[in-house]
Amino acid sequence: MAAAEPGVGVAPPAEEPGSGPLCAVPLRLARLPLARVKALVKADPDVSLASQEAVFVLARATELFVETIAKDAYVYAQQGKRKTLQRKDLDNAIEAIDEFAFLEGTLD
Amino acid sequence: MASSSGNDDDLTIPRAAINKMIKETLPNVRVANDARELVVNCCTEFIHLISSEANEICNKSEKKTISPEHVIQALESLGFGSYISEVKEVLQECKTVALKRRKASSRLENLGIPEEELLRQQQELFAKARQQQAELAQQEWLQMQQAAQQAQLAAASASASNQAGSSQDEDEEDDI
Numbered sequence: 001m002a003a004a005e006p007g008v009g010v011a012p013p014a015e016e017p018g019s020g021p022l023c024a025v026p027l028r029l030a031r032l033p034l035a036r037v038k039a040l041v042k043a044d045p046d047v048s049l050a051s052q053e054a055v056f057v058l059a060r061a062t063e064l065f066v067e068t069i070a071k072d073a074y075v076y077a078q079q080g081k082r083k084t085l086q087r088k089d090l091d092n093a094i095e096a097i098d099e100f101a102f103l104e105g106t107l108d
Numbered sequence: 109m110a111s112s113s114g115n116d117d118d119l120t121i122p123r124a125a126i127n128k129m130i131k132e133t134l135p136n137v138r139v140a141n142d143a144r145e146l147v148v149n150c151c152t153e154f155i156h157l158i159s160s161e162a163n164e165i166c167n168k169s170e171k172k173t174i175s176p177e178h179v180i181q182a183l184e185s186l187g188f189g190s191y192i193s194e195v196k197e198v199l200q201e202c203k204t205v206a207l208k209r210r211k212a213s214s215r216l217e218n219l220g221i222p223e224e225e226l227l228r229q230q231q232e233l234f235a236k237a238r239q240q241q242a243e244l245a246q247q248e249w250l251q252m253q254q255a256a257q258q259a260q261l262a263a264a265s266a267s268a269s270n271q272a273g274s275s276q277d278e279d280e281e282d283d284i
Contacts, residue, residue, distance in 0.1 A: 032125055035138075038247035040119050040155045040172075047163040053202055057176040058158055060198045061183055064191045065224055066126060066135045066147060066153045084138040091147050099187035102157050108146035 047058045069093060069100065121151045250270050 034052075037059045041050050048060070081090075087108065091101040094100045126148050130139055159174070161182035166174045176199050183191050 002219065023125075031129055032121055032210060035157060036119065036121055040121075040152060041159045042158060043119055044156060044159060044163075047159050048166055048172060050176055051160070051176065052160070052181075053176040053199060054174045054179050057179045057195050057199055058162075058187055059156060060195050061179070061188065061191050062121070062151055062154055063129060064194060065188070066129045066151060069147065070130050070133045074137060077137075084140055085134065085143050086140045086144045087146055090143055090150075103150050103153055106146065106149050106153050108144050108149055 031063055034059055037062065072100075083096060120148050121154070122153075123148055126151065157186065158188075163184055 035057055038050070038055045041047060041055065041058065069090065070085070072093040074085055076089040076092040077083070077085050081091045094106075125145065125146060130144065130147065158179060159182075162178040165178045165181050166172075169178070180192055180195065183189060183195070184219050236270075263273075
């Protein structure tokens with residue numbers, strides 16, 4: 001399964017939000033597997049169902065998150081004159097940036 | 109790697125997808141494995157963070173299902189407002205694609221072939237297929253029968269020649 005999951009569905013979007021196949025999204029935009037994002041949302045028992053479009057918006061936001069944190073961490077690698085991004089660069093970014101405070105204590 | 113044991117708490121975004129995104133963001137940069145692993149786990153945390161907040165926002169509205177607007181508000185309130193314009197662009201495309209497909213399917217319905225005619229064609233195809241299946245089955249049955257008959261004949265002649273051989277031997281011995 002894993003990365004083989006495409007972000008493109010072929011069936012028409014269901015009228016019932018949260019059920020049915022996921023809406024077809026332009027392939028270039030869906031790098032994260034939407035089904036997996038949806039599964040992660042559902043894994044939280046307190047969270048209600050999310051519509052297909054909500055899952056899609058969340059997936060896109062997550063992609064932006066990855067881009068942002070990677071770039072922010074890379075600044076520290078450059079300061080250390082390294083060409084390899086290391087775990088400590090991410091730790092530094094997490095500590096320095098307010099929005100990433102929720103990540104403190106996230107283990108790998 | 110997908111976990112086949114079905115434990116929801118081990119869910120993450122697949123490593124390969126993360127690797128690809130990192131590569132596109134930082135081409136020509138090497139990334140340590142433990143750094144990649146951390147990014148994978150940060151994604152999971154991010155998704156939980158945003159969906160929890162969106163859930164709260166949804167609960168306060170009169171809606172039962174989390175909408176894209178709820179997610180957008182969650183991004184704003186958690187300090188990720190800078191993501192909103194790009195996220196909105198892509199939401200717009202999603203709606204456009206959905207609209208196009210709805211139009212396309214209604215155009216297909218109006219191709220001009222009345223429904224009764226389509227039904228009739230379908231029945232014809234089914235009948236043809238059934239007939240072909242029946243003929244195929246019959247052929248296979250005949251072949252099986254022939255093969256069985258040949259096997260019987262072969263077995264019969266084999267045992268017949270065996271009997272003839274052994275009686276000859278006995279005669280020779282007596283003569284000596």
